Amino acid sequence: MEVAADSDAGVAEREAKRARQAAELMPRSVAVDRALGWLSAVYLGLCCVVLAPALSLLIPLMLLRLRKRELANASTGEGGSLTAIKALCARAVAAACGFGPDALAVPMIQRCSLTGPGVGGWLFTQFYWRSIVLGFRLTRRVYVDQLVAPFLQRMPFGEVTYMHARTCWLDDVVTGFAGALEGELGQLVILGAGYDTRGRRLTLPESVRCFEVDAPGTQAAKRALLEALGQGEGDVTYVSCDFATQRWIDVLHREGFDFGVPTLFVWEGVTMYLTPALVAETLRVVRQCAPGSRIAFDYLLHRWAFDPALQAKATRAREPWQFGLREGEQEPFVQQQGLAVLEHLRRDELLRRYLPRRADGESMGVLADFGGFVLAGRPG
Ligand SMILES: C[S@@+](CC[C@H](N)C(=O)[O-])C[C@H]1O[C@@H](n2cnc3c(N)ncnc32)[C@H](O)[C@@H]1O
Helix, strand or coil: CCCCCCCHHHHHHHHHHHHHHHHHHCCCCHHHHHHHHHHHHHHHHHHHHHHHHHHHHHHHHHHHHHHHHCCCCHHHCCCCCHHHHHHHHHHHHHHHHCCCCCCCHHHHHCCCCCCCCCHHHHHHHHHHHHHHHHHHHHHCCCHHHHHHHHHCCCCCCCHHHHHHHHHHHHHHHHHHHHHHCCCCCEEEEEECCCCCCHHHHCCCCCCEEEEEEECHHHHHHHHHHHHHCCCCCCCEEEEECCCCCCCHHHHHHHCCCCCCCCEEEEECCCHHHCCHHHHHHHHHHHHCCCCCCEEEEEEEEHHHHCCHHHHHHHHHCCCCCCCCECCCCHHHHHHHCCCEEEEEECHHHHHHHHCCECCCCCECCCCCCCEEEEEEECCC
16 A cells, blocks of 8 residues: 655644744744843853853763763663653753643653763753753743854754754654554554654554664663653553664564554664664665655764764764765665655754744754755655
């Protein structure tokens, strides 16, 4: 069965809903925006004063702890991926501010630490995400994104902005895919799921089976967290797999994946952590799946992924970046793996679609031209 494209009506409806939400959140006068701009500068300064001493104590401690773990990839070991907690944190901030869709991220981040186990890291995390939310309520600015703004030529992300756009776009892709199935069987496979909550928060038809594939450490930590929150296993089949040492499709197949059923693979915030060969191999798997199967993923531009400062940061977190695409080679790379590019979104379109705007037309968050979001599928 060929899965039809998401209807224009569905997309328009979601855009209208976001516009209504933005109108409720953002001040509707340029004068008020200016006043809030000044207030946000003061708030940002205060946050820097409070956070700087905390960070100067915590960062050396965190590096010591990471060194002790001596893992090539933190995702596979006990406690799992810290970058997955970072993504969760951004979604929790967006939800608590009132513009993000992932409400479950809020109780989840309340039990997590961005710096690994330990009361200090947990306290820091709680202070950190709550201070961003408080800042947004006061000033209608996301202060961590403001802090990044002057360095956009050196750092690609507004952390909340980027993750929020990514979550919204992938939610749209998943609901569009599920809707287009029109009751037929389908599969949703979330690769490198981290603290993804789509299996719970998006109302998927019963005919769609959901799998989450992730490294053992991250997956165990996530399941323990959901258990502690009384969320149980949900209707999700968990598949534990290290992409670097196991063929994930074989592991998934053993857990019940059906090659004959149209499948959407969601691959959010993962390609940068894998080798180019592994990324290419994963794309080629989609070609072996049923007609209508798709994969949705984000990639970094090569110049960001291999920027020495950012490389050093990712390597210190024991989750080194290994993959990026040069300008102009993105779509050919996907096509070389036998897939058609169905959608390829870059910064400007993401800001337009997903970021609430102030009265002066500026987005409340910043985003550099980090790379893009791609939806690819079997051609024909
Ligand atoms: C930045 S996190 C993104 C998590 C989630 N998709 C999200 O956006 O919130 C990267 C994810 O990739 C997973 N990952 C990284 N390397 C992996 C590997 N070799 N095998 C399996 N999973 C891996 C980590 O466990 C983590 O869940």
